[in-house]
Amino acid sequence: MITIINYNAGNMASVANALERLGFEYEITNDANKILSANKVIFPGQGRAKSAMDDLKAKGLDKIIKKIKQPFLGICLGMQLLLPYSQEDDTKCFGIIKGAVKRFPDDEKIPQIGWNDLKQTRKNSLLDGIKNETYVYFVNSYYIQTDDSNILATYKYGKITAAGIIKKNNFYGTQFHPEKSGEAGIKILENFLKL
């Protein structure tokens, strides 16, 4: 079973619809046992870092997420929360992957909204069948900086080059929304579900 973590900052409907189209069974839940015993865990996210962390703590999910050993996919804010700290509302996050979450400089249009291309920097089965410089859909005001060894793909927004896909052990994160990125996004989700 695949679980989608249920909390106040998720975009459950879109992710669930994508899994349905792919023919995978899933459950949307915040039950710790179900999350820890799942084959794969998806952690969607949109909204703000602080209120998301507050809600996760209130549900006791902050401690559970750190214990997950199966393939885990954080999407957008769900990816940013894997870092130790976000500038957004000065928020302490999980710290599973080292680095920082920073706001785009003010001379760029904020938020970044739209299709941007991914430059693949490392081979990984998550990107099987995805051509280099494929366009995917982003919506973000904050971006991730982390060690190159944690990065599978980058994107460029104005002068900033930031992490588009990160991976550390079983934890994967995409800054873009695979569930909204057309055929390429669906392929990336499928690759994750087949890991």
Place this chain on the structure above:
Amino acid sequence: MLTKRIIACMDIADGRVKKGSKFKNLLDAGDPTQLGKLYSKKGVDELIFLDIMATVENRDTLFDLVRRVSKEINIPFAVGGGVKTIDDIRNLLNAGADKVSIGSAAITNPQFVNKATKEFGSQCIIISVDPKREGDSWKIYIKGGRERTDIDAIEFCKDMERRGAGELLVNSLDQDGTKGGYDIELLKAVGKATNLPVIASSGAGKKEDFLEAFVETNVSAALAASLFHFRELDIVNLKKYLANNNITVRL
């Protein structure tokens, strides 16, 4: 590099795509889901569905439509028309919409925009404005362009940015329905006044109009409706044309 976006807009009444001049002589342009799928296949970057009736009785039909679109289409889409309360937004997002577009309610109750962006984040709040030129400036109109206000359009856009809006959808009432091109002066003025992504709307009649908007102004996206519905302009050809003219688009 972030691409410029091409957005197809669909006016919805009774669950169907309609085209007409301001509620009169509505022509049926097809099923929203089928049309959305077709556009998605042709490489449109985003869809907007506007409930032009926006009556209480029609609301359930709209939610059904949003659920259907969300199940079948895997590109982002926004929904607007009659969005007035936090519950309106929550219901649309829960049904699967990625963003909502707020129109008159942002003008009559600006505090609503603060509440909405705080609750759901800037990324899903589009503010739709209908400016009309008066001398050297533009005034905001409401209720589908039928009622004038004293509000200066440029000042209003700045105010929306301060309140946390994520995007501005700028419908020029001077260019609406003319097919004479986007309102370049207006779009330049809005782009200079705010740092938000701007969606150009109203006036597109041919592919050159899209190019003009992207070359002459810093808009992030350009929107059209009937031009696409009645196949006057093919989205594949439009995007190829823009790419050949050095505009970064997703092909």
